[in-house]
Amino acid sequence: MSDLTKWFDQRRSPFELLDRLFQGEASGAEIRVEQVIDGEALVVRAELPGIDPERDVDVSISEGSLHIKARREEKIEYKERGSYRSEFRYGSFSRSLPMPEGTTQDDVTATYKDGVLEVRVPIPPQAAPPPQSTKINVIRA
Template sequence: MNHLFDRLLQEGNGGERSLTFIPSAELEETEQEIHLKLEVPGMEAKDLNVEVTESTVSIKGERKSESKTEEKGVVRSEFRYGSFERVIPLPAPIQTAHVQANYKNGLLTLTLPKVQSAPQSTVKVNIS
């Protein structure tokens, strides 16, 4: 349980700890591909940095806050702003050169083709 709270709390500039934005993810594996979806609402594609290795996907970004002023009353916001980074381990090796990404309506969708292993074959070896 402590790891969950440590993941949600990040240290700010003054040493205080506060809640931070961490995008939710959904991973689906098929025989040929891995499909990864991340919820990153309120951002634009240009604000996201996606890096892929054979075994992980790293997503970085920053959700910038909008400053609001109100003359009568108090403004309260439960939105989370700030920078985030999430590294997701993949269940199988992927072909990094063929990754496809799409961003629409706050949903980042990655299609990660798996490395196709050569079919295993048995070869008779002659002994001399």
Template sequence: MAIIRRNDTDRGLVRNRGLDPFEMMQDLLRWDPFRELSRGVVGGTEAVSFIPAFEVKETKDSYVFKADLPGIKEDGVDISLTGNRLTISGQRQEERKDEGDRHFVYERSFGSFSRSFTLPEGIDVDHVQAELKDGVLNVVVPKKPEVQPKRILVKGPGEGEKAKA
């Protein structure tokens, strides 16, 4: 089995695939100028950093935050709630490299991260729950009962009063 080394320029804007204008347009549309910033390219060398992917959603009774944190243990994550600002931070430690090891591909990222989210008014700070299971962090911030949507019953004529005989 042959190991093929891949260069990061293979994922960039310019590819050596010929001069097909349709392929060039597809490359242009897929190009993400912020990818270079998130990878931390400094002075021609790449500083690898860990930036976890988050999913944030609102349900009828809470706000749910999910983050992919592979390789991080519970004690490596710090979650704080100050007022209506939720901050999730942590660090993914780099594994020890032996001098005699020869890496063919090294794409895993390590380092510290911090993400902050501003929540709307009406959250129940006393009942926030967080769980890290199978590399996925799940934080549930419940809404106070008074700010949760309530169903209003619509009455027809004569339903609210006794019918007069």
């Protein structure tokens, strides 16, 4: 069965197809994110519906990047008159985002609510650049 045939299987309702599209099955395994500055922190919100954050998510900072890795395992069973069908979806997803210079893992916090992982990264204060002086030659006229 080709991939196209699988997608347009007539036993699936149009709502199932839309659900599959919006759950990311048609796209790659990259996590969708939103990044905003909130005061002194960089806030990254990542869409991760249907996961157990304590078991299925790893958040770390290394080499100047925030790394989010997640895996999902989902099983759905359909029982109707005289028939039974089950589906399962599983896979790994990851995303790496550059962080402000000097960011360390020590102060990073993460929360998960309603399918959204929110990671707060304090922005380190930037060292003031050294004052620049330029020698100006004065020419007398």
